[in-house]
Amino acid sequence: MRIYLNGPPASGKTHYAKKLSEMYGIPHIKMADISKLSSTLEGPIGEEVRKFINTKKDEVMEEHEKAKKKGPELNRDDIVVRLPDKYIYKLAKIRLSENQCRNRGFILDGFPKSYID
Numbered sequence: 001m002r003i004y005l006n007g008p009p010a011s012g013k014t015h016y017a018k019k020l021s022e023m024y025g026i027p028h029i030k031m032a033d034i035s036k037l038s039s040t041l042e043g044p045i046g047e048e049v050r051k052f053i054n055t056k057k058d059e060v061m062e063e064h065e066k067a068k069k070k071g072p073e074l075n076r077d078d079i080v081v082r083l084p085d086k087y088i089y090k091l092a093k094i095r096l097s098e099n100q101c102r103n104r105g106f107i108l109d110g111f112p113k114s115y116i117d
Helices: 013-024 031-040 044-067 085-096 099-104
Strands: 002-005 106-109
Touching: 002 013, 013 106, 031 044, 031 085, 044 085, 085 099
Parallel strands: 002 106
Antiparallel strands: none
């Protein structure tokens, strides 16, 4: 079983995806889960994603230092980097090819947000 839920923000996608996941016993795949996969993934794709994240964090830290904004200091670990679609698609493909998703199915919660040929 493969289910895809899509809709505007705050329309209940995650709520109903969670309910369906519990009812049918299939994995609920969220964007947050896919993003977290990058930190634990081994191999060239994991290295590429981690390198991208570190580069973006370095850029943000440099901009913050140049601006010398008054107020609280910026902590590098608190910076959240949004991954481009090319990395999200690679990570999603890896997650969906795991045995749990291949054998039981899955519920995609609001993913993908755009179409790529």
